[in-house]
Amino acid sequence: MSHESTYKPNSNFEKWMDERLPIIRMSAEISSFPTPRNLNYLWTFGGILTFCLVVQIVTGIILAMHYTPHVDYAFDSVQHIKRNVNFGWLLQGIHMVGGSMFFLAVFVHMFRGLYYGSYKAPREILWILGVVLLLLMMATAFMGYVLPWGQMSFWAATVITNLFSAIPLIGESIVQWLWGGFSVDNPTLNRFYALHFLLPFMIFGVVVLHIWALHVTGNNNPIGIDVKGKQDTLAFHPLYTLKDGFALAVFAILFAWFVFYAPDYLGHPDNYIQANPLQTPPHIVPEWYFLPFYAILRAIPSKLLGVIAMVSSILVLFILPWLDTSRVRSAKFRPLYRIFFWIFVVTCLGLGYLGAKPPEGNYLIFARLFTAYYFIHFLIVIPMLGLIERPKPTPNSISESVLGKSKGGGGQPDAVPAAPENR
Amino acid sequence: MASEIDETNRRDFLMIATGAFAAVGGAAALWPMIDQMNPDASALSLASVEVDLSPIEEGQAITVVWRGKPVFIRNRSKQEIDEAMATKVEDLPDPEARNAAISDDAPASDVNRTKKGKENWLVLVGICTHLGCIPKGQRIGDSKGEFGGWFCPCHGSHYDTSGRIRKGPAPRNLDVPPYEFISDSKIKIG
Ligand code: HEM
Ligand code: FES
Numbered sequence: 001m002s003h004e005s006t007y008k009p010n011s012n013f014e015k016w017m018d019e020r021l022p023i024i025r026m027s028a029e030i031s032s033f034p035t036p037r038n039l040n041y042l043w044t045f046g047g048i049l050t051f052c053l054v055v056q057i058v059t060g061i062i063l064a065m066h067y068t069p070h071v072d073y074a075f076d077s078v079q080h081i082k083r084n085v086n087f088g089w090l091l092q093g094i095h096m097v098g099g100s101m102f103f104l105a106v107f108v109h110m111f112r113g114l115y116y117g118s119y120k121a122p123r124e125i126l127w128i129l130g131v132v133l134l135l136l137m138m139a140t141a142f143m144g145y146v147l148p149w150g151q152m153s154f155w156a157a158t159v160i161t162n163l164f165s166a167i168p169l170i171g172e173s174i175v176q177w178l179w180g181g182f183s184v185d186n187p188t189l190n191r192f193y194a195l196h197f198l199l200p201f202m203i204f205g206v207v208v209l210h211i212w213a214l215h216v217t218g219n220n221n222p223i224g225i226d227v228k229g230k231q232d233t234l235a236f237h238p239l240y241t242l243k244d245g246f247a248l249a250v251f252a253i254l255f256a257w258f259v260f261y262a263p264d265y266l267g268h269p270d271n272y273i274q275a276n277p278l279q280t281p282p283h284i285v286p287e288w289y290f291l292p293f294y295a296i297l298r299a300i301p302s303k304l305l306g307v308i309a310m311v312s313s314i315l316v317l318f319i320l321p322w323l324d325t326s327r328v329r330s331a332k333f334r335p336l337y338r339i340f341f342w343i344f345v346v347t348c349l350g351l352g353y354l355g356a357k358p359p360e361g362n363y364l365i366f367a368r369l370f371t372a373y374y375f376i377h378f379l380i381v382i383p384m385l386g387l388i389e390r391p392k393p394t395p396n397s398i399s400e401s402v403l404g405k406s407k408g409g410g411g412q413p414d415a416v417p418a419a420p421e422n423r
Numbered sequence: 424m425a426s427e428i429d430e431t432n433r434r435d436f437l438m439i440a441t442g443a444f445a446a447v448g449g450a451a452a453l454w455p456m457i458d459q460m461n462p463d464a465s466a467l468s469l470a471s472v473e474v475d476l477s478p479i480e481e482g483q484a485i486t487v488v489w490r491g492k493p494v495f496i497r498n499r500s501k502q503e504i505d506e507a508m509a510t511k512v513e514d515l516p517d518p519e520a521r522n523a524a525i526s527d528d529a530p531a532s533d534v535n536r537t538k539k540g541k542e543n544w545l546v547l548v549g550i551c552t553h554l555g556c557i558p559k560g561q562r563i564g565d566s567k568g569e570f571g572g573w574f575c576p577c578h579g580s581h582y583d584t585s586g587r588i589r590k591g592p593a594p595r596n597l598d599v600p601p602y603e604f605i606s607d608s609k610i611k612i613g
Contacts, residue, residue: 158555159577160554162553163554165554165555177460177461180460182490182492187462187466280556280575298592301591302594306592359578
């Protein structure tokens, strides 16, 4: 850990525990963890994500008590949960909307990382664990979507598992192995159920590593410069527990609004038709959070290359820390990167919009342009910017930027040690 | 000193041998856990199906299920056959016949995708070779795509009247499943 322990066991029991399983020490250290004093609300999304994970696990286990993983009963058992099970409408609604809220939060969390350069040294592993979490979340969400066995469930499962058939030579065998048959069928539903149950716990494990890595390097912050001393930080508790709690409450309002007023708004009506293996719906659309990736898949007129592009659009995030040549982290001090960041945001939103449109005419042309730019951003713009951009001068320290150069005076009597230590 | 070196060598050998033994054992233990996911004998043995073709008029098509997959059977019109015959193999994105009954490298000419003397009958696995949707074109009123065969709405693949891919992201022609005529108007698929 990057800070010395300030914990002192008070009672005899605490001392006794401390010598056997220092779990009280661990909690004390987490709550006193020195956190930069200038974090804004974008730093509350990690906590929000943790909340989402817990919500999905709790509601998911409850749903599992009423769900039947069989092609003949799955659809009806989900309807049964929604209509008959006591509070089933609420718990199923929370789980269904919760998936979307989880992705909403993770996208904000990731764009936060991109904007403030949180992926740069020394936080590369923290970032990579984040990308692993994203992949696990996608796999979990995809398999969960198959379980209600509606038309979209079935055809999404068919299309996505068929992506593997693009692999030369062994592709077909892999697909049959995934299916356990010659098409998506009962064996597929059963194994997806087992894995959908398992993966959230794997996510939980990776989140522990993610937060461990965070506690080794410490948080980045909106101005992206390193913490230089005690005057730059505050204990995590109570300031940031309250700030996280407040943000969570606001997030929960949005969450609840969807659950109570528009539970199906983010879904697709075709999923209320039971799966029919002999009829493909006229438009297959994935859930909204997969649309940008789906747009990339369809933008490319070759099966294998389409799949490669879609997969690369996420894998490129793994090498991002080494693609970025700029030493300055925060976009606040990078006038050019700041512009390209917003162009990139628009690109992602554009791809999301196009992913829901049929792949023809102008839609296809724009999908291709945006796909090209998506990769240009990572592979050309980001490496080049670091070489040609002239960053603005960064403040000397976090405390200086928060409290003002010549002593924040006013409401800050707790003597911030003056300059010498700040170098 | 010499004996010390000897001892180290023997120990190295034992370490490597033990490691290799454990690795082979681990792999052997892993295989059942992987293979259990493959289609089992009960899925493989799914009986073949017999289909009576006599009710299918010229220009009509039906879909039957074989091994859980849709199979398209179309009684092609003269014009559809002529179009399929006239197409040059060089113009096809996928030049291979994809017919279970003949060798893999046979060219995708129309005769290689039907049975001799029964050229009006086209039998295909009705699964788009892109990502597995079921192409439109079986029902009256369906869009048949730009080449008069089938059109897959999922990502826009067009198949011709011989079930060959002509335009769009699908890489291969629709597969011709193994089937035979057991009488003049009856086929057995599988
Ligand atoms: C299951 C999903 C995830 C959970 C529960 C989670 C949780 C957290 C938490 C609690 C924090 C500390 C608070 C904060 O900075 O917001 C954090 C930080 C961070 N996360 Fe995640 N995260 C998840 C996914 C991701 C993903 C997908 C990425 C990026 C690919 C990512 C990248 C980061 C980075 C770079 C930090 C450090 C940020 C900084 O200090 O500036 N995380 N995460
Ligand atoms: S599945 Fe038919 S075009 Fe993609």
